[in-house]
Amino acid sequence: MTDKLSQLKTMTDVVADTGDIEAIRRFTPLDATTNPSLLLKAAALPHYQDILRAAKARASSEGGSDREQLAACCDYFAVAVGTEILSIVPGRVSTEVDARLSFDRTGTMERAKRLIGLYEEAGIARERILIKTASTWEGISAAQQLEQEGIQCNLTLLFGFPQAQACADAGVFLISPFVGRILDWYKANTDLQVNSGDDDPGVQSVKRIYDYYKQHGYTTVVMGASFRNCGEIEALAGCDRLTISPALLEELASDKGALPRRLAPDKAGSDDDKTLLTEEDFRLAINEDAMATEKLAEGIRNFIADQRRLETLVSEL
Template sequence: MSKLEQLKTMTTVVADTGDLDAIAQWRPVDATTNPSLLLKAADLPAYRPMLDMAIDYAQRQGGSDREQLGQATDYLAVLAGQKILDLIPGVVSTEVDARLSFDTQATIDKARRLVALYDSIGVPTERVLIKIASTWEGIRAAEVLEKEGIHCNLTLLFSFAQAAACAEAGAFLISPFVGRILDWHLKASGKSAFEAPEDPGVLSVTRIYNYFKAHNYDTVVMGASFRNTGEIEQLAGCDRLTISPALLESLQDDPGELPRILSPQSVDKVDDRVSLDENDFRWLMNEDAMATEKLAEGIRKFAADQVELEQRVRQIAQAA
């Protein structure tokens, strides 16, 4: 078997793309999107009918230009999610506008709206994960939503503090980033590379995975943001891994042996269970320069791509 086929025997593989052709090719169990991926996908021919439908929907809803842009991009994300779900057996993650990352109530309201839109086109709530940035406010929003039966994917997660807070809040799933952590440490250390077992992103996810399993948290750990297949191989056995098409192809083309690294039965070096209040959380984030910088950078990038996506929608609407 290829390494990809071996990986699928121990980990749920998720496609990190909005490209419908790529999803159809790789047939992952789940798929995840974000504003950056939707922005790239918007240039693909398969998305043009969805863009037209989203614009028409927003115009029929009425409201200000800003409100209509929000309506259109929400509906586009939901239509894309529906198309993706036609190709996979599992769930799709749809992201809340990153500009709401520090507003708990607005995040809750947007999540409810996205779920209602999915429901309006016949997609059941249990097939959708609402993707929320792992700020203190986002984690609190997820705590409320989970109690309502709306499952959440806490993203832009770079630190143990974020992970611990998400688990205590009862989040369904977290997406701890690997590659972006590596990026920061390469720049900070001046190194050109880390060996895969010592990759700082790999070590971070391993620590989180072991902590969750040792303390019997139900929260799913889904490693994300990979730079190379070595990182993926070092996390073989993680609950889920979300992987780009390029790295899926590399794993598919590799016939080598893939040993299982992570397992609930082989947990060691476990942190004591912690319960963080807001002051604890903010202090630990303040002490972690990498997590603070990468979280802020990630929110800015997703927000910028959301704005660019709205501009793309506006241009198409004006040209119609």
């Protein structure tokens, strides 16, 4: 029998959740995704030192305030990393807008267009890029307009079902519901005992979204993310896409056991009626969900912190 990673690839598009070029070469995913935390890790690797210095030199040559130069350098670095990844993967790479713009619709759109422009300058067609932004109301609203302008988006930091509803109605290309971080919250705040992937609240959240989308004919891609263990991944086998860290890709590649399909469009059945949320509906629903509220806020804060660490690293070069 083939390994579980090979089996998974027959039913789910596997995406590498890393900026590590060597890991991407080894596991041959369809796509790859990055975020400020992953770019910070990449910036510390010897492989990327020349790329980072080149990004800083370009930003410095263009002038502007220190803040503007740091922002430009980080964009150049992100695009350089993404461009290198695209020389390996056959599909797409996700590149994230500065998390400090998570509540700024106009700022998100401007930064997204800048990133797309940099990729096109590097000879990369926009069809190979997904712009990532947090699943705030402003992020979703910006993504809706970007999609209409031919810039496809990956809505990240998605924890609550209302976020998934709003993303689908906005016509975004892809969402990244975070499995492991949902589990983290329940472990920290409840007495929940998880004995299998099916008991995992993060897995249950993705299954609910997947069933809702398929039942009601949405084309938005569901890509489970932020996994803590292979049990979560196996419980979502058959999901449209799964973005997986190198450590868990390695574990799946080493396991020769059987991997049955758990999700399929023709078996999807949702108990949730199709609902179009207003901004007021969305904000109230998220506010009612303590887990989604806290994890979304925490995720944005953490990405901002890593963005600032990356800027500090750049400034010290």
